[in-house]
Amino acid sequence: MTDGIVERPRPRDRILETARDMFHKHGIKGVGVDAITEAAGTNKMTLYRHFESKDELIVECLRANAAKAGAMWNAFEAEFPGDKLAQLHAWVRKAAAMLNADGRGCDMANAAAELTEPDHPARLVIKELKEAQRARLVTLCRDAGIGQAELLADTLSLLFEGARVSVQTVGTEGPSTQFVRMAEGLIVSFRGAAAG
Amino acid sequence: MTDGIVERPRPRDRILETARDMFHKHGIKGVGVDAITEAAGTNKMTLYRHFESKDELIVECLRANAAKAGAMWNAFEAEFPGDKLAQLHAWVRKAAAMLNADGRGCDMANAAAELTEPDHPARLVIKELKEAQRARLVTLCRDAGIGQAELLADTLSLLFEGARVSVQTVGTEGPSTQFVRMAEGLIVSFRGAAAG
DNA sequence: CTAGGGTGTTACCGGTCTGTAACTTCCAGA
DNA sequence: TCTGGAAGTTACAGACCGGTAACACCCTAG
Known part of the structure; x- marks a missing residue:
């Protein structure tokens, strides 16, 4: 015992x-x-x-990160069951919180910047996991009843990704301060136009 | 001779x-x-x-990159003298071209991802040069007669920055393919609203 | 022709890196 | 109490890293 x-x-x-x-x-x-x-x-x-090697450890770390990110998505669903639009706004808030959490960007993106060998084992899993995240955001946008869901999801993705590297280069007081305003504005705009 | x-x-x-x-x-x-x-x-x-050291070489490389970027801006002015809106569209086209140039992102952003020591000499110049680029884009938007020039410039910055890291993680066939559409849409939208 | 600075060459220093070998210690389960 | 596997320890191999010393060379300006 x-x-x-x-x-x-x-x-x-x-x-x-x-x-x-x-x-x-x-x-x-x-x-x-x-x-x-x-x-x-x-x-x-x-x-x-x-x-078996440092490279394998790297890959396992990236997978663990992705698992944690997946848990975050599940938390959105748990907090706002069925309300996809609320979940989308939760995503925006969570993303903004990450921007101010620390000055380091996305681990996947940073790893991709460091591991330049085109056949490095980590590159495969980075691509996999990033695509999975994108698919999840697209689905969320679509289920929220937004026309052109892919375009909104991609725009939000790029904005967030860009905000994370911006924090890393110029700090938290740069363009990334406007992230929430940009994201919310986009959502409103996409909902207004053709709620297909 | x-x-x-x-x-x-x-x-x-x-x-x-x-x-x-x-x-x-x-x-x-x-x-x-x-x-x-x-x-x-x-x-x-x-x-x-x-x-005097590898670090100094790194800094000089970053400065050289910035100088090349500066020349690009001058080329816009030379190609469309006085026509700030045309220069802004030229920036969008040039940015899109960079996305497909190679699978590597922005050297400044990559350097920031690699050089994590908070007092590394390169971090200072990265911040400097990124802020200078941002200022230049803001000025361009403002001179193009766009209201909320800062917000548009920041949004375009983040989109581009995000597109570059997206290319690095998922390749050129990912969300970055929509970059031009996003950017042009934003410009139209900002020009429509309050041409203050 | 000569002097001197920029350049090339070789060897080296101390440190760090990933990865391995051989051995000991510990602890849980039978 | 015995046993077997997981974990700790120490030492090492081989490569690479940034940076320096000492010296030979070459080319150009005077």
Whole structure:
């Protein structure tokens, strides 16, 4: 019986969580496996028992990020069941909150900027996961009864993506401050025109 | 008299040009100074006679990029003298062309993603140069007689920035294909509302 | 012709990186 | 209590990194 005390996560999970955090903060090439394992309270050998290479660890981190993002979408549905328009507005608010969370952009985009080898295993999963997110936003727009749902979803996607890199280059006081206004304006405009 | 043959650029310029190209293609941390000098047809010692460190070389590369971008703006003015609206549309076309040029995003944004140390010398110039570009786009929108010029300029900025990272993650067939339509639609919309 | 600065060459330094080998320690389950 | 597997430890291999020292070369300005 080990009740009463908080179970310390297994080494694999500690490594994964620590790596996610450090990759996010310092970039992928800016962090070595030694630093990860030390911060995770373990050692390099244990890392290589659970992940066959740093590249595989990177991929697993990206997948974990995507899983967390997926949970976010589910939270929208749980908060506003059936009300797709409210969920869309929740997405806008959540996106805006992320902009001010820290000065680092999207982990997928940052990884894509760093890992330039065209056949790097991470590039495949980045594309996969980004496309999945796009599909989810398109569906949300369509189910909200918006005509030209793809165009609105793509526009919102690009705005958000751009806002995240803008925060990374000029900080939170730049163009990204207008993100909510832009997004809400677009939604109104798309709802007004041809509610097909 | 060395007429008749093309003057080979001096080592410093060859290094700068080669570094710009390699940083763009492979990322900053993905390229070592040895590789740069070898590709530039010179050697490491010569590099360190002209640049006091790799960091300074990075900064000079970013400045060179900005200078090239500045020349682009001047080309718009030369092509459509006085016609600010035509220059704005030229910007949209040029931006779209960049999206399909190669799969790599903005060098400034990529550098910001890689160089995470908050006091890295490159971060200062990135912020400077991005703010200068934004100011230029705002001025163009304002001079084109558009009300809410800042909002339009910021929206176009974020769209373009987002399109560049989108190209880097999902390729040229993703949301970025809609960039021109989005941008032109926004310009029309902003011109329609309150030509203050 | 000569002097000197820009350039090329080679070797090296200390550090860091990913990844591995060999061995010990710990702990849960039978 | 015994056993087997997971985890920790130490040391190392081989490569690459940014940066420097010492020296040979070449070309041009005087």
